[in-house]
Amino acid sequence: xxxxxxxxxxxxxxxxxxxxxxxxxxxxxxxxxxxxxxxxxxxxxxxxxxxxxxxxxxxxxxxxxxxxxxxxxxxxxxxxxxxxxxxxxxxxxxxxxxxxxxxxxxxxxxxxxxxxxxxxxxxxxxxxxxxxxxxxxxxxxxxxxxxxxxxxxxxxxxxxxxxxxxxxxxxxxxxxxxxxxxxxxxxxxxxxxxxxxxxxxxxxxxxxxxxxxxxxxxxxxxxxxxxxxxxxxxxxxxxxxxxxxxxxxxxxxxxxxxxxxxxxxxxxxxxxxxxxxxxxxxxxxxxxxxxxxxxxxxxxxxxxxxxxxxxxxxxxxxxxxxxxxxxxxxxxxxxxxxxxxxxxxxxxxxxxxxxxxxxxxxxxxxxxxxxxxxxxxxxxxxxxxx
Amino acid sequence: xxxxxxxxxxxxxxxxxxxxxxxxxxxxxxxxxxxxxxxxxxxxxxxxxxxxxxxxxxxxxxxxxxxxxxxxxxxxxxxxxxxxxxxxxxxxxxxxxxxxxxxxxxxxxxxxxxxxxxxxxxxxxxxxxxxxxxxxxxxxxxxxx
Numbered sequence: 001x002x003x004x005x006x007x008x009x010x011x012x013x014x015x016x017x018x019x020x021x022x023x024x025x026x027x028x029x030x031x032x033x034x035x036x037x038x039x040x041x042x043x044x045x046x047x048x049x050x051x052x053x054x055x056x057x058x059x060x061x062x063x064x065x066x067x068x069x070x071x072x073x074x075x076x077x078x079x080x081x082x083x084x085x086x087x088x089x090x091x092x093x094x095x096x097x098x099x100x101x102x103x104x105x106x107x108x109x110x111x112x113x114x115x116x117x118x119x120x121x122x123x124x125x126x127x128x129x130x131x132x133x134x135x136x137x138x139x140x141x142x143x144x145x146x147x148x149x150x151x152x153x154x155x156x157x158x159x160x161x162x163x164x165x166x167x168x169x170x171x172x173x174x175x176x177x178x179x180x181x182x183x184x185x186x187x188x189x190x191x192x193x194x195x196x197x198x199x200x201x202x203x204x205x206x207x208x209x210x211x212x213x214x215x216x217x218x219x220x221x222x223x224x225x226x227x228x229x230x231x232x233x234x235x236x237x238x239x240x241x242x243x244x245x246x247x248x249x250x251x252x253x254x255x256x257x258x259x260x261x262x263x264x265x266x267x268x269x270x271x272x273x274x275x276x277x278x279x280x281x282x283x284x285x286x287x288x289x290x291x292x293x294x295x296x297x298x299x300x301x302x303x304x305x306x307x308x309x310x311x312x313x314x315x316x317x318x319x320x321x322x323x324x325x326x327x328x329x330x331x332x333x334x335x336x337x338x339x340x341x342x343x344x345x346x347x348x349x350x351x352x353x354x355x356x357x358x359x360x361x362x363x364x365x366x367x368x369x370x371x372x373x374x375x376x377x378x379x380x381x382x383x384x385x386x
Numbered sequence: 387x388x389x390x391x392x393x394x395x396x397x398x399x400x401x402x403x404x405x406x407x408x409x410x411x412x413x414x415x416x417x418x419x420x421x422x423x424x425x426x427x428x429x430x431x432x433x434x435x436x437x438x439x440x441x442x443x444x445x446x447x448x449x450x451x452x453x454x455x456x457x458x459x460x461x462x463x464x465x466x467x468x469x470x471x472x473x474x475x476x477x478x479x480x481x482x483x484x485x486x487x488x489x490x491x492x493x494x495x496x497x498x499x500x501x502x503x504x505x506x507x508x509x510x511x512x513x514x515x516x517x518x519x520x521x522x523x524x525x526x527x528x529x530x531x
């Protein structure tokens with residue numbers, strides 16, 4: 001077998017109405033290790049390609065019904081990157097030229113010389129691979145650019161929000177102390193018989209509660225901004241961290257909430273002791289955040305998974321659930337500060353923003369994939385070495 | 387319940403904040419004076435007896451740390467509690483290394499503040515008592531000669 005060039009990975013559709021010619025060529029190409037399907041008419045070829053695409057179509061120009069040129073045009077309109085090699089009659093150069101104009105890779109005149117055809121197939125396949133690689137590279141560049149745009153946006157938002165938080169802290173302190181002062185007065189013995197004292201008491205309690213909530217938000221925000229503006233986390237808090245142990249700790253902390261609603265959390269790891277050189281406390285905070293999000297997003301009886309994997313270069317922590325998922329519009333914004341879909345007093349919209357800040361400062365990456373009503377997957381990638 | 391009032395000096399550039407916190411502390415029976423910048427704080431210390439200073443880190447002009455350094459140099463026995471925002475905890479740590487008694491994050495919990503004030507005042511009282519004892523011992527020795 002001569003399939004040292006991985007010819008068996010090239011998927012070919014051979015289209016010709018001359019049965020004998022087609023069968024013999026197909027047999028010879030199969031013997032060389034190609035994966036060959038056959039069609040005797042243009043219409044059938046289109047149908048077969050719709051069912052399963054091909055890398056390369058070898059296409060006779062002259063066929064009854066849909067001819068080769070028409071068939072070629074239809075193939076070129078299909079999604080995918082199928083390359084077409086035209087087969088023309090002995091003196092039909094014009095047909096070949098028209099084929100190339102319509103997007104064929106090249107043409108060969110019948111009678112076909114096998115080695116010549118195989119060379120053309122390989123060339124066409126190389127072209128296809130090159131285009132595919134270019135496309136992947138472009139997509140990769142696009143993704144990186146997008147991530148940078150997102151990161152810049154988050155940093156800008158964070159800077160602005162922290163400025164606001166700083167400024168709000170002072171009036172917040174004034175509100176808190178004003179309410180506190182009234183409360184002190186209200187608690188005096190001579191005030192016990194004041195008219196409508198309970199109403200005053202109620203109002204003061206609400207103010208106090210609201211100020212506490214606002215204070216918590218500014219605190220989280222300033223913490224998040226601090227972790228990302230110092231760019232790198234303090235390396236003195238980095239230690240060799242057993243990720244399995246850490247994840248187990250996170251699971252133990254979230255489990256009570258999960259078991260109330262019959263949600264199982266399973267922890268698996270590919271290596272027995274995956275580890276990373278990182279700040280365990282900060283990482284634990286992120287894991288807790290992701291896990292409790294997952295539990296909240298999952299219906300009763302659902303499942304949450306944590307998978308760990310570590311190589312010499314990087315460690316991956318994957319938190320996955322089969323919960324309600326995140327819509328595409330929301331997915332683009334979930335790392336923004338204050339972005340939340342939870343009820344006003346259920347979430348501040350700071351959790352994922354803080355997590356993003358922490359992972360970035362630990363030199364890692366955090367990514368998300370989600371499908372509505374299927375579930376969500378967060379992937380954290382961390383460097384392993386010092 | 388009777389208690390001797392602490393003499394507290396509250397230093398912050400935010401006037402509303404100073405006023406409200408003063409009212410609360412006064413309501414608790416403390417004697418509170420206010421200063422709105424570092425220089426006023428130093429001037430007040432020259433004229434009045436102060437037990438504890440509550441000092442904001444972030445002030446225009448002479449900031450909290452500068453003020454603290456001068457206070458500790460001129461009036462080493464006065465206790466200082468630093469008030470900081472979340473972005474300035476570093477300054478609070480520096481302040482404590484320079485001799486501040488403790489620090490509080492703004493907006494400060496009033497209970498926590500009164501607790502820290504109490505302990506600061508106790509420390510100052512004990513310190514003063516030790517000095518008095520030492521002075522008494524010194525006088526005693528001198529009178530024997």
